[in-house]
Amino acid sequence: MKPKAMIVAGVMSGTSADGIDVALVEITPAKGRPRLTLLAHEGFRYPAALRRAVLAAMNATSTTTAELARLNWRLGLAYAEAVKATVRRHTVQIDLIGCHGQTLYHQARAAFYAGKSFACTWQAGEAALVAAEMGVPVVSNFRPADMTVGGQGAPLVPLLDFVMFSDPKRGRVLQNIGGIANLTALPAGAYGDKVFAFDTGPGNMVIDGLAQTLFNKSYDRNGAIAARGQVLAPVLTEILRDPYFKLKPPRTTGREQFGREYAVKLLTACRRASRKPEDALATATALTAESIVGSFTQFVLPKMKHAPIDYIVSGGGARNTTLMRMLAMKLEPLGCTLTTTEPFGMPAEAKESAAFALMAWMTWHQLPGNIPSATGAKRPAILGQISYA
Known part of the structure; x- marks a missing residue:
């Protein structure tokens, strides 16, 4: 697929679990590397009940499948609401969304479980719901593709x-x-x-x-x-x-x-x-x-x-x-x-969300988004999964 200019919303909620950052980024193909222009950025605090649920899931020694399923979908709703508010506030038409999700667990190194040793990661937030709410495709779940080729799934912002x-x-x-x-x-x-x-x-x-x-x-x-x-x-x-x-x-x-x-x-x-x-x-x-x-x-x-x-x-x-x-x-x-x-030209709070906008653009054009020298991966990999509207 020949790369084309797109306006992409990048969505990030970090390990502090305090809220959601949304960056609207215009990405244009250019010789050597794409060009990025930040169009807008907004931050949204998690509602108190949602933040409690996220922290409880992160720190839980035991929980229920119902709780985790509900949290996954509740986060999807929160991401959709944050993108919708940002787009409405700045009257920008977006083509694509890159959503990192909320990390609930990240085990970068192999450990033994149920008879096998492996690394694993989990970012919650139902991307299909975000795509349906916003009417544009969503790229999510970026880290696993790097981990399956020997990387640690992080850092990806490089x-x-x-x-x-x-x-x-x-x-x-x-x-x-x-x-x-x-x-x-x-x-x-x-x-x-x-x-x-x-x-x-x-x-x-x-x-x-x-x-x-x-x-x-x-x-x-x-x-x-x-x-x-x-x-x-x-x-x-x-x-x-x-x-x-x-x-x-x-x-x-x-x-x-x-x-x-x-x-x-x-x-x-x-x-x-x-x-x-x-x-x-x-x-x-x-x-x-x-x-x-x-x-x-x-x-x-x-x-x-x-x-x-x-x-x-x-x-x-x-x-x-x-x-x-x-x-x-x-x-x-x-x-x-x-x-x-x-x-x-990049506000301090916007950089990580802008990074996932760029990674989504790379994935959409079937281009690798990891840097193996940063993550330890054996080779470049196309990151993420696409949920269509």
Whole structure:
């Protein structure tokens, strides 16, 4: 199929499970790589009851098939409502939808179950319902195709990073800080197998968990609470000994590793060291910053060949002033210029949803959407499944 220009809605709900981001993107074929123009972006909070259901499913040790089926369809309704509201608000006619879905479980490495060892993943949200509601095809369930050819099913956003941000003379690191933090490294002049990416560790997930437990807030707005606390250095040193931070890329992680139980472990250690709850939040914020910087210095910096490095942050963490200050203190002495995606025409909260718009466009045109050097796949793969209207 010859690639054609399309307007695609990208839909993303991340591991923070706080809501839905929708990006409307015009994608035009061009020599070498497609061109993207962001037309609009909107964010929608999950209704409280839906968020409770999502978190309960993520953390459940047991549940029922009825609950999971209902959640799958309820999420489909939520995605359709979010796309419909965005299209109506901006009077844009879309041709296609790329919907990531809500990750309920992601096991990137093989584990033994019922007589076999395998990796697996599950993103909920009934795509057929979204297609029927919107009257256009929907591409969904992107991760399994990469996993079946030996990849970890993540990260997938490096495709967008390469298309939009690679530069012939400057090294660039695209750092997304959602529930989980992940980076894409683009050495100067990088192409194809020179691009690499991996999850650095917790992003906002642990910070949000402690903000809710200690202050009854869904998140620490602008990092204001953490700014009032002190980082508990011994606790931070101990928590950074987690084996995950020493794993070589490609690597991916999720709520299974850095979710509720991990947040409880960190909080328990902080309470032994300090009675101030602000100190726990400051330490959780420092954990995100230190794991990002440690990943960069250990695995990325040696491959950048001393080119100028733009360190470009996206995701909700880009709005956390305290976290960004911690990153700047560590990264700028290493020769990095810390910025966000806004100067490049992409709002920090829109990048991941725009990435799934691009992946849907690739799938529609039967083009591979993974980058094997990022996911560890043996070969490029066409991602996702198409639900027709």
